[in-house]
Amino acid sequence: MDQKNCDTIIADYERIFHPQKLAIVGVSEEGTGFGSGMFNALQAMGFEGEIFPVNPKGGEFSGTDIYRQIEDIPVRLDFAIICVTAKAVPDVLEACRKNGAAGAEILSAGFSELGTAEGIELEKKIRQIAAKGIRVVGPNCFGIYCPRSRLTLLPGPDLSRRSGPVAFLSQSGGMAIDFAHKGKWMGIGFSKVVSFGNGADLRETELLRYLARDPETRIITMYIEGIKDGDSFFREIKAASYSKPVIVCKGGLSPAGQRMVVSHTASMGGSRVIWQSVLTQVNAIQVQDLEELVEASLAFSLLPEKVFKAISVVGGGGALGVTACDAAEAFGIEIPPLSADLQTRIGELLPKPGSSALNPIDVANPFVSPKVLKEILRNTAQDDRIDLQIIISLLYHYKTIARALGKPVAEVAPYRELAETIRDVMKETGKPIVVVLANPKRGVDDLDIIEMLALARREFLDRGLPVFDELHEAIRAIGHVNSYYGRRKAENE
Amino acid sequence: MDQKNCDTIIADYERIFHPQKLAIVGVSEEGTGFGSGMFNALQAMGFEGEIFPVNPKGGEFSGTDIYRQIEDIPVRLDFAIICVTAKAVPDVLEACRKNGAAGAEILSAGFSELGTAEGIELEKKIRQIAAKGIRVVGPNCFGIYCPRSRLTLLPGPDLSRRSGPVAFLSQSGGMAIDFAHKGKWMGIGFSKVVSFGNGADLRETELLRYLARDPETRIITMYIEGIKDGDSFFREIKAASYSKPVIVCKGGLSPAGQRMVVSHTASMGGSRVIWQSVLTQVNAIQVQDLEELVEASLAFSLLPEKVFKAISVVGGGGALGVTACDAAEAFGIEIPPLSADLQTRIGELLPKPGSSALNPIDVANPFVSPKVLKEILRNTAQDDRIDLQIIISLLYHYKTIARALGKPVAEVAPYRELAETIRDVMKETGKPIVVVLANPKRGVDDLDIIEMLALARREFLDRGLPVFDELHEAIRAIGHVNSYYGRRKAENE
Numbered sequence: 004m005d006q007k008n009c010d011t012i013i014a015d016y017e018r019i020f021h022p023q024k025l026a027i028v029g030v031s032e033e034g035t036g037f038g039s040g041m042f043n044a045l046q047a048m049g050f051e052g053e054i055f056p057v058n059p060k061g062g063e064f065s066g067t068d069i070y071r072q073i074e075d076i077p078v079r080l081d082f083a084i085i086c087v088t089a090k091a092v093p094d095v096l097e098a099c100r101k102n103g104a105a106g107a108e109i110l111s112a113g114f115s116e117l118g119t120a121e122g123i124e125l126e127k128k129i130r131q132i133a134a135k136g137i138r139v140v141g142p143n144c145f146g147i148y149c150p151r152s153r154l155t156l157l158p159g160p161d162l163s164r165r166s167g168p169v170a171f172l173s174q175s176g177g178m179a180i181d182f183a184h185k186g187k188w189m190g191i192g193f194s195k196v197v198s199f200g201n202g203a204d205l206r207e208t209e210l211l212r213y214l215a216r217d218p219e220t221r222i223i224t225m226y227i228e229g230i231k232d233g234d235s236f237f238r239e240i241k242a243a244s245y246s247k248p249v250i251v252c253k254g255g256l257s258p259a260g261q262r263m264v265v266s267h268t269a270s271m272g273g274s275r276v277i278w279q280s281v282l283t284q285v286n287a288i289q290v291q292d293l294e295e296l297v298e299a300s301l302a303f304s305l306l307p308e309k310v311f312k313a314i315s316v317v318g319g320g321g322a323l324g325v326t327a328c329d330a331a332e333a334f335g336i337e338i339p340p341l342s343a344d345l346q347t348r349i350g351e352l353l354p355k356p357g358s359s360a361l362n363p364i365d366v367a368n369p370f371v372s373p374k375v376l377k378e379i380l381r382n383t384a385q386d387d388r389i390d391l392q393i394i395i396s397l398l399y400h401y402k403t404i405a406r407a408l409g410k411p412v413a414e415v416a417p418y419r420e421l422a423e424t425i426r427d428v429m430k431e432t433g434k435p436i437v438v439v440l441a442n443p444k445r446g447v448d449d450l451d452i453i454e455m456l457a458l459a460r461r462e463f464l465d466r467g468l469p470v471f472d473e474l475h476e477a478i479r480a481i482g483h484v485n486s487y488y489g490r491r492k493a494e495n496e
Numbered sequence: 497m498d499q500k501n502c503d504t505i506i507a508d509y510e511r512i513f514h515p516q517k518l519a520i521v522g523v524s525e526e527g528t529g530f531g532s533g534m535f536n537a538l539q540a541m542g543f544e545g546e547i548f549p550v551n552p553k554g555g556e557f558s559g560t561d562i563y564r565q566i567e568d569i570p571v572r573l574d575f576a577i578i579c580v581t582a583k584a585v586p587d588v589l590e591a592c593r594k595n596g597a598a599g600a601e602i603l604s605a606g607f608s609e610l611g612t613a614e615g616i617e618l619e620k621k622i623r624q625i626a627a628k629g630i631r632v633v634g635p636n637c638f639g640i641y642c643p644r645s646r647l648t649l650l651p652g653p654d655l656s657r658r659s660g661p662v663a664f665l666s667q668s669g670g671m672a673i674d675f676a677h678k679g680k681w682m683g684i685g686f687s688k689v690v691s692f693g694n695g696a697d698l699r700e701t702e703l704l705r706y707l708a709r710d711p712e713t714r715i716i717t718m719y720i721e722g723i724k725d726g727d728s729f730f731r732e733i734k735a736a737s738y739s740k741p742v743i744v745c746k747g748g749l750s751p752a753g754q755r756m757v758v759s760h761t762a763s764m765g766g767s768r769v770i771w772q773s774v775l776t777q778v779n780a781i782q783v784q785d786l787e788e789l790v791e792a793s794l795a796f797s798l799l800p801e802k803v804f805k806a807i808s809v810v811g812g813g814g815a816l817g818v819t820a821c822d823a824a825e826a827f828g829i830e831i832p833p834l835s836a837d838l839q840t841r842i843g844e845l846l847p848k849p850g851s852s853a854l855n856p857i858d859v860a861n862p863f864v865s866p867k868v869l870k871e872i873l874r875n876t877a878q879d880d881r882i883d884l885q886i887i888i889s890l891l892y893h894y895k896t897i898a899r900a901l902g903k904p905v906a907e908v909a910p911y912r913e914l915a916e917t918i919r920d921v922m923k924e925t926g927k928p929i930v931v932v933l934a935n936p937k938r939g940v941d942d943l944d945i946i947e948m949l950a951l952a953r954r955e956f957l958d959r960g961l962p963v964f965d966e967l968h969e970a971i972r973a974i975g976h977v978n979s980y981y982g983r984r985k986a987e988n989e
Binding site for chain 1: 750
């Protein structure tokens with residue numbers, strides 16, 4: 004495509020993701036249905052553009068006049084959210100196109116996913132209208148979430164308002180909303196989330212091409228089932244992955260899962276082995292499920308762009324040394340024993356007995372103060388081989404002390420001090436630190452621990468420290484960062 | 497061993513796990529140290545036997561006179577908990593033996609794990625005393641947890657008082673206490689948990705032989721690093737697994753992890769591949785980490801002893817159909833599409849649009865009532881191929897309704913009704929039902945959801961329904977049940 008075309012396309016995407024004039028078609032005065040829900044959700048999110056609700060019956064909703072049809076709206080729209088019955092969609096979409104809207108998301112279901120002749124025909128009409136000059140997300144999707152413009156997914160009035168570097172593309176609306184919710188407390192900031200459903204117009208390949216060029220997006224993630232054109236899809240991943248990581252969760256890799264991928268388009272089949280091999284060739288990061296996707300996104304969001312060959316682990320808990328080494332080895336990471344000199348210095352800081360200064364450094368006692376932990380981390384960082392440190396925090400143990408003092412555990416556990424301490428060491432040493440917030444106690448008697456740890460997680464994240472629930476999850480996520488930058492470096496050499 | 501010997505051994509174990517007369521050596525009047533902690537923990541747990549605290553300084557602790565030495569105790573002890581410095585241990589142990597105690601647990605560290613000549617010599621002395629006629633757990637361990645007698649692990653005053661079918665053997669004390677805590681809210685009842693540390697006397701093989709015969713234990717689980725005698729160990733697993741499942745988490749399977757296994761005894765090395773192959777031969781269930789161990793234990797605890805070839809999945813959430821089929825296929829389980837007749841009947845119960853009655857059954861709307869879910873589950877069970885049902889509960893969505901009503905979500909979400917409903921269907925149909933309690937929201941704003949789900953989990957567990965956090969975890973656990981009973985059946989044929 005030539006430069007002019009390219010500029011127009013980028014400008015169109017800008018109008019789609021950050022609309023100033025937005026129509027919602029299917030807002031009823033009674034407030035029922037998806038359209039009204041979206042209106043409310045956008046207001047709750049603090050959407051600052053102008054919203055034009057539309058319904059043939061007219062009336063008023065939430066203090067705003069409802070237009071009877073798109074044709075009555077006196078301005079050029081940037082974007083439209085369409086939530087009317089499937090049959091009514093083509094006419095509405097055509098009206099949006101004539102208005103000059105850059106794009107529309109169609110939340111309505113009832114198209115090719117039904118497998119009926121009528122549904123397939125309706126979707127074909129959408130594709131034809133799109134081809135005449137309006138970009139379409141959907142149908143049968145949850146739409147776009149963009150924290151900067153406050154566009155939100157169906158039904159999300161409670162998604163984070165904070166932008167970040169992670170974009171997510173998903174055929175499945177459920178995956179999109181689940182990732183958006185998990186990301187909120189796990190510390191993932193999103194640039195754009197697009198649930199594209201049936202993908203009648205915009206889908207994986209074209210959106211990927213856009214995200215590769217999008218300065219707001221530093222990490223591209225996706226959940227895909229079927230793809231439309233394997234060759235161009237993998238070409239786009241390869242092109243994108245020269246400049247930013249592309250994390251892929253592929254659903255339907257089992258024969259049974261494959262059969263479930265109701266594939267209205269010419270979808271690429273292929274076994275697990277083929278997918279894995281092709282994704283590796285294009286330097287995509289492969290994850291098995293949403294949890295691994297969120298964890299990998301967190302690591303790519305907060306860690307420097309490099310390979311972490313060797314790490315230290317400081318903490319405690321069940322079989323720390325063996326568990327850490329098993330996990331690290333599985334992902335090609337070393338946990339080198341520290342020099343005798345460092346072991347002596349760290350050993351002097353550790354409580355006796357039961358501690359170990361070898362690496363993993365087992366502090367043995369969960370009440371070792373942030374001050375002492377700081378000294379341990381500072382010393383460990385002096386080993387030139389160590390690229391990154393993991394600290395396993397056993398803050399949940401403070402409930403014992405809180406109980407003895409008759410105070411809430413959130414008051415007693417020194418999580419803020421710990422977060423500050425770790426951030427200080429990270430700055431001073433220039434080596435990233437990853438936090439594991441262990442908690443074996445999650446029953447009704449221990450909700451206070453859960454609350455304290457949720458607060459602690461926020462303090463860590465606010466200081467740029469990634470937090471994981473389990474050590475092996477942290478190590479797996481670091482392993483993904485290593486694979487990606489290792490391969491990218493090899494390609495560039 | 498002959499019958500008489502065998503009876504004596506069983507009687508000794510009875511005195512060890514359910515002691516009536518118990519000494520704690522190392523209880524100080526000031527209340528510091530492990531001994532005093534154990535005294536308090538046993539009282540908190542409601543230990544009903546008689547406790548004899550011991551300390552050379554004498555005095556009084558918590559209203560009980562402290563004996564200056566074991567020799568002064570006027571009764572025959574069943575068991576002793578020893579928490580004195582390593583050097584003092586042999587004399588104390590010998591005094592316990594002379595008293596006639598059946599066994600002792602040595603919580604003290606400072607033995608062969610140090611790798612020093614002195615530590616190795618001290619442990620040798622312990623072994624020699626044990627050989628003269630007292631069974632020893634430890635040293636360098638967290639001891640025994642037995643809910644029926646209320647013996648508890650270091651430092652566990654807050655472990656469950658409820659007995660159950662699961663026994664756990666662990667070299668690592670940290671793993672033992674973590675499993676005990678996780679088990680408490682995950683619904684695992686324990687018969688006996690033994691953290692045996694350095695295993696100077698009692699360790700994996702002999703304890704396994706005992707547990708295989710223990711009527712209180714229906715499921716044997718273990719975390720092991722090094723083993724002392726591979727041949728007899730695997731022979732005992734094979735013998736035990738004819739009558740009960742043996743679940744093994746082997747730490748140190750990586751070369752680095754293996755190096756961490758500080759192996760004071762002749763420990764069996766061997767790669768991952770060798771271990772996996774041998775464990776499969778003896779029909780042990782292999783798990784990778786503590787989470788998988790807890791989940792497998794839960795499935796074996798609550799599911800009938802059989803193979804579940806085909807299952808149904810009822811629920812919703814991101815990409816349900818594809819995700820469920822991918823997970824099921826990975827563990828050799830089928831999710832067969834229901835007959836057209838059943839699909840029609842179930843389809844009539846489901847909200848439109850977006851639902852699917854195929855299997856997985858996607859209810860599309862999270863607010864489908866327990867009554868309707870009951871009818872769906874009853875219909876699904878009519879398919880003769882279905883051996884087990886999984887229901888994915890999306891109770892967390894009720895926060896939206898709770899907010900609209902201005903009520904707490906724990907009041908609004910119908911979790912008790914749902915638990916009763918599911919239990920009723922299970923009874924009526926004779927097919928087990930497994931619950932997945934999904935929750936993508938775990939931030940500081942959603943602690944009320946976490947609380948509601950913790951309450952819900954308890955209601956499900958109280959009715960014998962296993963609960964998992966994620967669908968793939970539930971399916972993996974069912975897969976373990978299938979592998980075990982499948983192989984056992986094949987062996988018996």
